[in-house]
Amino acid sequence: MELVMAISFSHISAGATAVFVGYSSAVVLILEAVKTLNGSPELQSSWLLALGLGMGLSSLFLSFKYKAPILTAWSTPGIALLIVALNGVSIPQAVGIFVFSSALIVLSGLSGVSDRIIRYIPIPIAAAILAGILIKFVLAVVPALNQEPLIAGILVVIYFVFRHLTPRLVFFWVLLAAIALPALLKDLELSQLSVSAPHWVWIWPEFNLTLLIGVGIPLYVVTMVSQNLPGIMMLRSNGYAPRFSPLLTTTGLTGLILAPLGAFALNLAAITASICQSTDVDPDPSQRYKAAMAGGVFYLIAGLASSLIVGLFLMLPAAATATLAGLALLPVLTANLFKAFSSDQQGAVAPVLAFIVTSSGVDLLGINSSFWGLLVGLIAFYLARRFDRVKSS
DSSP states (O other): OHHHHHOOHHHHHHHHHHHHHHHHHHHHHHHHHHHHTTOOHHHHHHHHHHHHHHHHHHHHHHHHHHTSOOOEEEOHHHHHHHHHHTTTOOHHHHHHHHHHHHHHHHHHHHHOHHHHHHTTSOHHHHHHHHHHHHHHHHHTHHHHHHHSHHHHHHHHHHHHHHHHHSGGGHHHHHHHHHHHHHHHTTOOOGGGOOOOOOOOOOOOOOOOHHHIIIIIHHHHHHHIIIIIHHHHHHHHHTTOOOOHHHHHHHHHHHHHHHGGGTOOOEEEOSHHHHHTSSTTTOSSGGGTHHHHHHHHHHHHHHHHTHHHHHHHHHHSOHHHHHHHHHHHHHHHHHHHHHHHHOSOTTTTHHHHHHHHHHHHTOOBTTBOHHHHHHHHHHHHHHHHHHHHHHHHO
16 A cells, blocks of 8 residues: 555656557567467457556566666567568477577576676666667657657647656656647547457467577577567666566566467666656656656556557547657656766767667678677777776876
8 A cells, every 4th residue: 555655647648658658669569470370369369468568567576676767678679580580480389489488588687697797887888878769769859850740849849848847747648648648639540449358269389390499599589689678778878787687587487488478578668768767757866766667557558458559549630649758768768868978088989889880770691780789899998998908097
């Protein structure tokens, strides 16, 4: 009861916004992946139900245990990979891939290797990579303004006005406006809205060695590099320091258990989690975990109401969801740019390189640009440090 009373409206609205942004950015991809497998609408509902329950329970557990705003998510790069890779694959074989990839994440967590690796990533490099990931979402506001000037323009005005008038409620006002404005302007695709009970479709896994190597390992790699590493770096850059290994073990186990229901990959969230980690949520960093817990509750609701939630997101104009995401992530982008580039001119070279490579969006060898940004940034950082030591000796 004390916890419930201590949760403020800003925590709830931030959690709702984080879930809204997460769903609006990738629900269509999940539905497309099921279509690739020639799956039924019931299977689509089952996947969304499993993901909602998995993300909700893991977010609630981790945030409460570590008193940090730890939000989990599905692997968006992972589902993009699966849309292509699952062509011609049977549904049981796909579940076998999910089980294998989640098992690898569990092993990464139990081995403790992840905690040793994260110590070698400096905060400026981490912040630069996160800024490179976030900037495309903030930049999306500009074409949204061109596409739907009235809706996007009013959302921008509401954001900046209420950020000064009621900063802790700014997410609520923008979220409310993102739904209300298209409704008033009759710009909603009501045909997308449907209501039905969620379905449980349990599929026993089938393990095909070729698919495990060719699809399962890449799914593990993109989930770790593009989701889990940015997720832990987002926490670190905002002053939270839970051990990486237990977080990986928890998300991996959750994905492993729910894989037969359609949880293809669960991981730490970075972009949506950042919405729960900003000063707009709560000026006290020790209280922001309540926003992630609120997000966990909304995940559970979204899972149980999967058909309705999907319809709600699909009926909103794309410009509204793009503007909402961009505005929600603007303060996070600002904070990470400051952390990345606030050092002297010479010391900022490595973060600049990390930022440029990450924001380029290039996928070399099928691996996301955030990995290459991290690699280039670390090489530049440690080379500069080595040269400085040689000069001073």
